[in-house]
Amino acid sequence: xxxxxxxxxxxxxxxxxxxxxxxxxxxxxxxxxxxxxxxxxxxxxxxxxxxxxxxxxxxxxxxxxxxxxxxxxxxxxxxxxxxxxxxxxxxxxxxxxxxxxxxxxxxxxxxxxxxxxxxxxxxxxxxxxxxxxxxxxxxxxxxxxxxxxxxxxxxxxxxxxxxxxxxxxxxxxxxxxxxxxxxxxxxxxxxxxxxxxxxxxxxxxxxxxxxxxxxxxxxxxxxxxxxxxxxxxxxxxxxxxxxxxxxxxxxxxxxxxxxxxxxxxxxxxxxxxxxxxxxxxxxxxxxxxxxxxxxxxxxxxxxxxxxxxxxxxxxxxxxxxxxxxxxxxxxxxxxxxxxxxxxxxxxxxxxxxxxx
Numbered sequence: 193x194x195x196x197x198x199x200x201x202x203x204x205x206x207x208x209x210x211x212x213x214x215x216x217x218x219x220x221x222x223x224x225x226x227x228x229x230x231x232x233x234x235x236x237x238x239x240x241x242x243x244x245x246x247x248x249x250x251x252x253x254x255x256x257x258x259x260x261x262x263x264x265x266x267x268x269x270x271x272x273x274x275x276x277x278x279x280x281x282x283x284x285x286x287x288x289x290x291x292x293x294x295x296x297x298x299x300x301x302x303x304x305x306x307x308x309x310x311x312x313x314x315x316x317x318x319x320x321x322x323x324x325x326x327x328x329x330x331x332x333x334x335x336x337x338x339x340x341x342x343x344x345x346x347x348x349x350x351x352x353x354x355x356x357x358x359x360x361x362x363x364x365x366x367x368x369x370x371x372x373x374x375x376x377x378x379x380x381x382x383x384x385x386x387x388x389x390x391x392x393x394x395x396x397x398x399x400x401x402x403x404x405x406x407x408x409x410x411x412x413x414x415x416x417x418x419x420x421x422x423x424x425x426x427x428x429x430x431x432x433x434x435x436x437x438x439x440x441x442x443x444x445x446x447x448x449x450x451x452x453x454x455x456x457x458x459x460x461x462x463x464x465x466x467x468x469x470x471x472x473x474x475x476x477x478x479x480x481x482x483x484x485x486x487x488x489x490x491x492x493x494x495x496x497x498x499x500x501x502x503x504x505x506x507x508x509x510x511x512x513x514x515x516x517x518x519x520x521x522x523x524x525x526x527x528x529x530x531x532x533x534x535x536x537x538x539x540x541x542x543x544x545x546x547x548x
Contacts (some may be wrong), residue, residue, distance in 0.1 A: 193233045193419070193430050194356040195391060197252040200262030201243060201277035205298030205334030209262060210238040213341055213349075218377055218389060221248040226432075228420040232494055235432045243277040246533055246540055249284060250483045252445065255376060255391045257430060259285055259293040260350060261324070262334075266304040268314045279318070280539050283470050286322040287531055287544040292355050293327045295319075296348060301333040301340070318465045363429040371395030371403070372525070374486050378445035385415075386437045388445060397433070397451070398426045405440055406455040406523035413438040442473065448487030448523075452476075456547070461491065461516040463530055465545030467508055471534060472498070474514075475505040479512040481543060482516065483531040484524045491516040491519040513548065 196213075200206045207223075214225030214236045221241030237256055241248030244498040249476055253259060267278045285293065295315060312329050319325045328351060332344025347497045377389040401414045415436035417424050427433045435451070461482070467474060474480070474493060481489045496503050506512045514532075522531075526547055533540045 193235070193354070193432060194258060194359055195235045195237065195256040195432060196258045196260060196352060196414075197237045197239070197256035198260045198262065199249060199252060199281050200264075200298075201267065201274040201281070203274070204262040204264050204267060204278075205296075206262040207238050207240060208334040208336065209296065209298065209332075209345070210236045212345060220377065222376070223250055224432075226242065226351060226420060232353065233420055234352070234356075242375060243274075243280070243324075246481070246483070246535070247488050249281070250488070250531065251376060251486050253288060253290065254486055256294060257363075259290055259354055260296050260348070261285070261293060261327075262298045263311065263315065264299045265297075265307060265311065265392070268311065268318065276538050279470075280541060281488060282319060282322065282324060283468060283539060283541045284531070285324055287317045287541055288467060288529060289544075290323055292359060293324060294348065294351055294355075295324070295327050295329045297329055297331040298334050300331045301335055301338040302346060302466060359430070364375045366394040366429040367396050369386065369394040370403070370448055370453055371397040372433070373397055375445060375449045375451065376447050376486055378442040378449075380442045384436055386440055386442045386445070388435050388437060388442075388451075390433060390435075390451075390476040392427045392429055392431045392433060394429050396426050396428045397431075397435075399424075403444070403451055403453055405437070406446060406450045406452065407457040407521040408440070408449070409457060410440055412440050412451070446487075448485055450485065450523050455525060457521050457523050458510070459518045459521055461514075461518070461530070462548045463514050463516065463545035464548050465512055465514050465532065465543050467506055467512065467543040468541060469509045470539050471508050471542040472537065473505045473507045474534075474542060478534075480516070481521075481535055481540075482518065483533065484522060484528050487522050487524075489518050489520045491518040514545065
């Protein structure tokens with residue numbers, strides 16, 4: 193199964209594209225669009241809470257295998273205030289080291305061929321040296337009222353299918369690891385109890401597994417598993433799942449909770465970080481926003497170390513160690529990538545790091 197995040201600024205065509213690719217399902221600050229009619233089942237995610245909320249964007253990306261970045265004709269124009277969010281999406285994808293993606297040049301019905309070529313050149317320059325530098329640009333329209341509605345979408349589908357073959361090979365390797373499920377929604381169902389929705393990030397999660405939920409660190413049992421409304425006995429890496437859980441209530445679960453046998457749980461962090469070139473200097477005592485998996489919380493910078501020496505600030509493009517303190521328990525594994533953001537800046541992402 194392949195999960196696809198369709199991202200971009202407001203009015204970039206991302207929502208109409210998602211609705212064309214799948215049937216609308218669960219909706220909160222992200223909306224799921226499911227497609228189980230093709231030979232390869234897919235789920236498409238529209239982070240419609242973004243750009244107001246960074247959490248919507250990060251959730252969509254961290255439950256997905258492929259990202260489609262929607263760029264409208266004016267998506268990189270400096271006189272368009274929304275263009276900062278196109279740039280912010282590029283920064284987020286690069287800081288996450290996102291491997292697989294496509295750049296969709298949307299609204300091709302409302303622009304000229306030469307303008308599309310100029311936009312491709314701008315994108316090539318902006319993504320040079322980033323994880324997006326080799327992503328293919330596909331021109332399409334997302335206007336169902338156009339003369340040729342959704343022209344180019346079949347080319348997009350073909351590219352998604354091509355990338356999905358690579359992803360399935362990667363997922364097969366991850367099946368050998370201990371199971372981890374990222375939860376993005378939780379609710380109670382009358383007669384069934386607690387139900388969670390999420391994605392198996394690694395391993396194979398099985399019906400009747402006795403495991404734990406973090407950061408609660410509570411023993412639970414998986415009572416049943418569904419995918420695309422079909423009961424299944426086991427869910428390998430990449431499967432979008434609904435699970436009934438025993439020994440926990442939905443009111444105790446937040447987005448980002450993890451079903452697994454073991455996680456690190458803490459409120460304080462020591463991270464080896466790379467600071468983005470598109471941010472400002474980070475100072476001690478400043479407040480940043482931390483993202484890991486689907487979890488997020490504000491943290492205070494307690495100490496900055498550069499080459500083992502304590503400093504008062506760290507500049508963009510630098511490598512450093514940050515000691516951070518928070519208030520809420522967060523669960524993660526040593527391999528998880530943390531993102532840091534400064535919510536007071538126009539381009540909010542500040543850097544990434546890993547736990548030391």
